[in-house]
Amino acid sequence: MTDEQMSANPESQAQSGGSDSEKKHGVLYIGVDLGTSRTSISASNGVRETVASAVGYPKDVVAMKLLGKEVLFGDEALQKRLSLNLYKPLEHGVLKSGDGEDSEGNLRAAKDLLKEAIRLAKARKDELVYAVIGAPAQASIHNKKAIIEAARESVDSVMLCSEPFAVAYGLDWLEDVLVIDIGAGTTDLCRMHGTMPEDADQITLNYAGDYLDRELFKAFQEACTGADFTINMVKEIKEKYAYVSGSSETITVHFPVAGKPTPFEVTEVVKNTCKKIIPPIVEALGSLVASFDPEFQERLKGRVLLAGGGSLIRGLDRAIEDEMREKLGSGRVVRIEEPIYGGANGALKIAHDMPEDFWEKLK
Amino acid sequence: MARGIKKKIQQAVRKLSYRTTVDQLKKKGINRVNVVGIDRISALIETAVHRTLKARMALGFDPDLTHGEIANETRAEFLRLLRNKESLKKVQKETEEEKESLKSQVGKLQEELQTLQREIEEKRQRFVREERVRTAAEDEALVQAVQELLGKIDSGTGKAAEIQEELLALFLGRLEEERKRVRAQKEQELRKEVDLLNRRLHKVTQTLDQTEGRLQQALSGQVEDLGVSSIYKEVQGLSSSDPEFKKKKSLMTSIFEANLELQKGSSSA
Numbered sequence: 001m002t003d004e005q006m007s008a009n010p011e012s013q014a015q016s017g018g019s020d021s022e023k024k025h026g027v028l029y030i031g032v033d034l035g036t037s038r039t040s041i042s043a044s045n046g047v048r049e050t051v052a053s054a055v056g057y058p059k060d061v062v063a064m065k066l067l068g069k070e071v072l073f074g075d076e077a078l079q080k081r082l083s084l085n086l087y088k089p090l091e092h093g094v095l096k097s098g099d100g101e102d103s104e105g106n107l108r109a110a111k112d113l114l115k116e117a118i119r120l121a122k123a124r125k126d127e128l129v130y131a132v133i134g135a136p137a138q139a140s141i142h143n144k145k146a147i148i149e150a151a152r153e154s155v156d157s158v159m160l161c162s163e164p165f166a167v168a169y170g171l172d173w174l175e176d177v178l179v180i181d182i183g184a185g186t187t188d189l190c191r192m193h194g195t196m197p198e199d200a201d202q203i204t205l206n207y208a209g210d211y212l213d214r215e216l217f218k219a220f221q222e223a224c225t226g227a228d229f230t231i232n233m234v235k236e237i238k239e240k241y242a243y244v245s246g247s248s249e250t251i252t253v254h255f256p257v258a259g260k261p262t263p264f265e266v267t268e269v270v271k272n273t274c275k276k277i278i279p280p281i282v283e284a285l286g287s288l289v290a291s292f293d294p295e296f297q298e299r300l301k302g303r304v305l306l307a308g309g310g311s312l313i314r315g316l317d318r319a320i321e322d323e324m325r326e327k328l329g330s331g332r333v334v335r336i337e338e339p340i341y342g343g344a345n346g347a348l349k350i351a352h353d354m355p356e357d358f359w360e361k362l363k
Numbered sequence: 364m365a366r367g368i369k370k371k372i373q374q375a376v377r378k379l380s381y382r383t384t385v386d387q388l389k390k391k392g393i394n395r396v397n398v399v400g401i402d403r404i405s406a407l408i409e410t411a412v413h414r415t416l417k418a419r420m421a422l423g424f425d426p427d428l429t430h431g432e433i434a435n436e437t438r439a440e441f442l443r444l445l446r447n448k449e450s451l452k453k454v455q456k457e458t459e460e461e462k463e464s465l466k467s468q469v470g471k472l473q474e475e476l477q478t479l480q481r482e483i484e485e486k487r488q489r490f491v492r493e494e495r496v497r498t499a500a501e502d503e504a505l506v507q508a509v510q511e512l513l514g515k516i517d518s519g520t521g522k523a524a525e526i527q528e529e530l531l532a533l534f535l536g537r538l539e540e541e542r543k544r545v546r547a548q549k550e551q552e553l554r555k556e557v558d559l560l561n562r563r564l565h566k567v568t569q570t571l572d573q574t575e576g577r578l579q580q581a582l583s584g585q586v587e588d589l590g591v592s593s594i595y596k597e598v599q600g601l602s603s604s605d606p607e608f609k610k611k612k613s614l615m616t617s618i619f620e621a622n623l624e625l626q627k628g629s630s631s632a
Contacts, residue, residue, distance in 0.1 A: 026593045027593055027598050027599070029599075043591075046591065046594070124592055127590075127593055128598070130598075159622040160625070161618050172607070174607060175610075195614070353599070353600065353615055354618070354619070355600045355615065358619040359598065362619075362623065362626055
């Protein structure tokens with residue numbers, strides 16, 4: 001295939017038979033970021049949506065009649081969880097596995113979630129739909145096959161790619177870049193050097209959003225004597241107030257104490273707990289830097305991309321820079337502009353750049 | 364950030380508008396106005412800008428692109444969106460009109476259906492009634508004519524009663540045969556007419572069902588969601604003018620090969 005053939009070739013599209021003959025009115029590209037906490041999509045029709053990675057099925061006929069649906073997604077599923085068999089199909093960035101019904105339920109939920117995400121892209125029936133899904137860097141082959149199978153039901157052709165790679169590709173940072181993608185289940189670190197990252201270029205840590213929720217929960221238990229709260233309440237507080245450097249307004253939260261809402265001042269607790277993810281991240285960055293060509297190590301340290309929902313912690317970019325300077329001698333961290341859609345936007349760009357015959361071969 | 368932009372667009376649109384009151388409008392002779400919410404206008408502008416920038420970014424940022432060109436593209440996108448919204452409104456209006464028309468059609472069809480059913484039943488009953496009356500009258504007239512005839516020849520033979528009986532049996536037998544023939548002919552004509560009416564009845568029932576279905580759809584406000592069109596009409600692919608074409612080409616090939624291996628395995632599993 002010549003270089004020129006890498007670009008558009010409408011003729012061969014028209015030649016593709018079967019149902020494609022009815023799909024001549026456009027090509028919709030969809031980039032999907034399948035995350036533990038949220039699943040986001042970005043499509044070439046301008047649609048961008050994000051949905052909590054939660055799927056619920058009514059517990060019984062009464063619940064189904066009351067809810068009027070066979071399956072609920074995202075925040076709606078979380079709100080009505082008492083009437084539902086609720087699944088959060090991704091854990092630590094990969095599909096939950098296990099034995100028996102639970103495993104089957106998670107797989108079914110993952111498939112339904114992916115179908116819902118693609119449905120949100122509002123594809124026209126007469127358009128070809130090509131999707132690239134940013135899968136967790138450490139996802140197993142079994143997981144990847146399950147994701148592919150789920151997506152195939154809704155799109156004409158689908159490909160998977162590493163999530164942190166998608167983030168970097170979306171910003172055209174292809175060489176000598178370190179990507180930190182902080183999700184809910186995992187923090188993925190990926191070293192980009194102009195070719196596809198290999199296993200040695202990627203590190204996955206469990207120091208991510210869920211870890212912070214648990215740590216904050218413990219810290220609040222110590223700091224807020226007598227208070228009654230749940231991990232979901234802690235998560236909401238984290239998403240609203242999390243910060244690690246600089247000054248913050250006083251953070252006051254209200255927890256019930258013996259049934260009465262009581263204010264607690266938790267500014268320092270939030271800051272000190274959120275800072276806990278910094279040392280392991282910088283340590284992992286250090287090991288990726290140390291195993292890189294010494295000539296380019298300084299350049300690598302100066303090109304660190306911070307992405308994922310966890311990057312919304314205020315001051316995190318600066319705090320990682322400070323830690324890098326102290327532990328690695330230098331460092332420059334750039335937070336991507338749209339942490340929620342960074343992965344999906346990158347996947348969309350990969351979909352756009354993928355040559356037509358590659359798509360055709362995977363149909 | 365997005366909320367901030369939305370607010371700024373709303374402020375800008377507000378600046379371009381002028382404030383007035385209903386009374387002031389009435390003084391100018393304006394009694395009816397078309398109202399467009401500021402949210403809708405700002406949403407259209409935002410979408411237009413977003414789509415244009417997205418298309419530009421997806422194609423790679425072109426430093427030679429002037430502000431004027433971006434503005435023109437955004438304007439064109441805005442007008443396209445506006446037309447889409449207008450066409451959506453038009454569709455909604457047409458649906459409303461169709462709903463009213465369908466309601467009246469359903470009424471008319473139901474009336475027609477009832478009339479047809481009544482007509483068929485009446486025809487059947489009339490035929491049976493007329494047949495019965497006509498037969499009885501003919502029989503009576505025939506018996507009377509035979510009796511009169513035999514009364515005239517009664518004095519000669521004395522076997523008048525016997526002959527009368529035989530004659531009547533013969534006449535009535537022939538008459539009955541003739542009647543059967545005529546009845547069969549008439550029944551065939553009637554069957555044709557009833558068949559025609561039945562076919563019409565079937566067609567009207569079908570139309571009624573379809574119309575009622577469309578009416579139900581219109582009443583529940585269901586308009587098929589056609590989705591949102593992609594900005595691309597054909598498959599794109601990596602542009603050979605991309606400054607990092609070779610590197611990206613190699614990356615795309617690597618992703619494809621990994622997926623080919625994964626999916627071939629998946630399909631054979």
